[in-house]
Amino acid sequence: MNSYSANRLKITLNINSEMYEKEILASDTLLSVLRDKLGLTGAKPGCLNGDCGACTVIIDKRPMKSCMLLAVEAFDTEILTIEGLKDTPIQRAFVEQFAFQCGYCTPGFILICHALLLTDHHPTNEKITTWLSSNICRCTGYQEIENALRSVINSLPLE
Amino acid sequence: MLSYNFDYYQPKSIDEAVGLYQTLKAEEKKPIYYSGGTEIITLGRLNLVKTGAVIDLKGIPECMEYTLHNHQLIIGSALSLNTFEENRLFPLLTLTSKEIADYTSRNKITLGGNICGQIFYREAVLPFLLTDSYVTIAGPNGIRKAAINEIFYCTLQLEEGEFLVQIATEEKFLMAPHLSVKKRKQWDTGYPLITVAALKKDEEIRFAFSGLCPYPFRSKQIETILNNQDLSYKDRISTSFQYLPKPILNDTEGSSGYRMFVLETTLTNIFSVLGGEEK
Ligand code: FES
Numbered sequence: 001m002n003s004y005s006a007n008r009l010k011i012t013l014n015i016n017s018e019m020y021e022k023e024i025l026a027s028d029t030l031l032s033v034l035r036d037k038l039g040l041t042g043a044k045p046g047c048l049n050g051d052c053g054a055c056t057v058i059i060d061k062r063p064m065k066s067c068m069l070l071a072v073e074a075f076d077t078e079i080l081t082i083e084g085l086k087d088t089p090i091q092r093a094f095v096e097q098f099a100f101q102c103g104y105c106t107p108g109f110i111l112i113c114h115a116l117l118l119t120d121h122h123p124t125n126e127k128i129t130t131w132l133s134s135n136i137c138r139c140t141g142y143q144e145i146e147n148a149l150r151s152v153i154n155s156l157p158l159e
Numbered sequence: 160m161l162s163y164n165f166d167y168y169q170p171k172s173i174d175e176a177v178g179l180y181q182t183l184k185a186e187e188k189k190p191i192y193y194s195g196g197t198e199i200i201t202l203g204r205l206n207l208v209k210t211g212a213v214i215d216l217k218g219i220p221e222c223m224e225y226t227l228h229n230h231q232l233i234i235g236s237a238l239s240l241n242t243f244e245e246n247r248l249f250p251l252l253t254l255t256s257k258e259i260a261d262y263t264s265r266n267k268i269t270l271g272g273n274i275c276g277q278i279f280y281r282e283a284v285l286p287f288l289l290t291d292s293y294v295t296i297a298g299p300n301g302i303r304k305a306a307i308n309e310i311f312y313c314t315l316q317l318e319e320g321e322f323l324v325q326i327a328t329e330e331k332f333l334m335a336p337h338l339s340v341k342k343r344k345q346w347d348t349g350y351p352l353i354t355v356a357a358l359k360k361d362e363e364i365r366f367a368f369s370g371l372c373p374y375p376f377r378s379k380q381i382e383t384i385l386n387n388q389d390l391s392y393k394d395r396i397s398t399s400f401q402y403l404p405k406p407i408l409n410d411t412e413g414s415s416g417y418r419m420f421v422l423e424t425t426l427t428n429i430f431s432v433l434g435g436e437e438k
Pocket residue numbers: 044045046047048049050051052053054055056065066067068
């Protein structure tokens with residue numbers, strides 16, 4: 001990407017393996033572009049302050065808080081949102097383990113669990129705690145969320 | 160979501176970044192250098208930071224460097240904090256930075272952003288203060304190198320138009336015995352109260368602090384007292400308190416009295432682990 005000299009720019013974003021071309025403002029966060037310009041409302045606005053993780057998406061296999069990222073920074077990356085996950089083990093586990101109540105935090109939690117499983121099939125307890133601590137569930141369903149993640153981990157073959 | 164718009168630039172070289180800053184300043188755009196950007200976005204949303212142009216440093220190769228070269232570890236300022244969790248060449252930096260914010264945020268927060276930010280804590284600077292590291296700074300007058308202990312006083316003392324490019328740490332410090340203790344208001348993930356980082360070199364323990372005062376610091380005077388083998392640990396700690404900078408933070412995370420209590424117990428723990436001689 002070359003220097004953008006404009007504060008209004010046309011950008012192509014790779015989201016869930018589809019290319020989206022949109023005109024955005026340089027100051028638009030990825031969260032606002034996903035929701036307001038592309039109609040991908042799975043990433044939720046919570047605190048808008050980087051604290052809650054409701055807006056989590058996966059960028060180049062890493063979890064990122066989309067309220068803390070300018071959309072322009074996501075140019076030339078692979079973005080995965082909850083709309084890009086279809087019937088994955090972690091989604092099934094959330095249903096089976098009753099890992100949500102109101103569901104507001106759920107897309108963010110599913111994506112951080114999915115990102116963890118992408119890079120590590122058998123994370124340590126410390127790693128699980130470290131990663132899950134990035135997100136907040138106001139319904140406090142933490143135990144069920146952790147159970148869901150562990151049930152997927154336990155179903156994976158040891159390497 | 161920010162309430163105002165700005166121009167976005169991603170220069171590919173140090174010279175381009177410095178030149179852009181000068182041009183944008185002349186155009187009265189009030190440019191700011193942008194690295195992780197979390198503080199700019201957070202404060203921008205509240206209209207506490209206003210700029211007409213951001214200059215993203217992540218496209219500059221020197222700011223993304225992470226190499227051990229000529230017995231020095233060179234660390235680029237635009238590397239995310241999780242880089243140090245994945246590449247553990249400097250264990251004290253790994254230990255200190257993995258306590259900053261949360262895992263996902265550390266994919267975005269950068270070393271330079273944390274050190275040059277406005278928040279009190281800025282813990283990422285502590286390992287570099289303890290290891291007498293050197294900073295490389297770029298600006299309108301070219302590139303300069305400086306000892307971090309001479310240039311970090313409350314904040315990194317940058318002139319207008321300058322930015323932090325890299326930090327260099329001598330290899331001999333990387334594996335020295337160390338400890339970094341972060342105490343929080345509540346639980347393992349609550350808001351930070353204080354962090355004390357310590358490193359043992361040549362039989363002396365070095366100490367650096369965050370969350371005690373409105374800025375991180377290392378004090379040679381305090382270190383001399385804490386290493387005075389004529390005194391007991393208890394006396395070293397109580398004597399050193401006379402030389403703490405002021406003010407001691409007194410806020411909703413903890414009163415100044417509580418912070419001092421936590422500091423005392425933390426220093427006692429550090430002595431028990433890194434063990435200077437006790438009379
Ligand atoms: S909305 Fe992004 S972290 Fe809360």
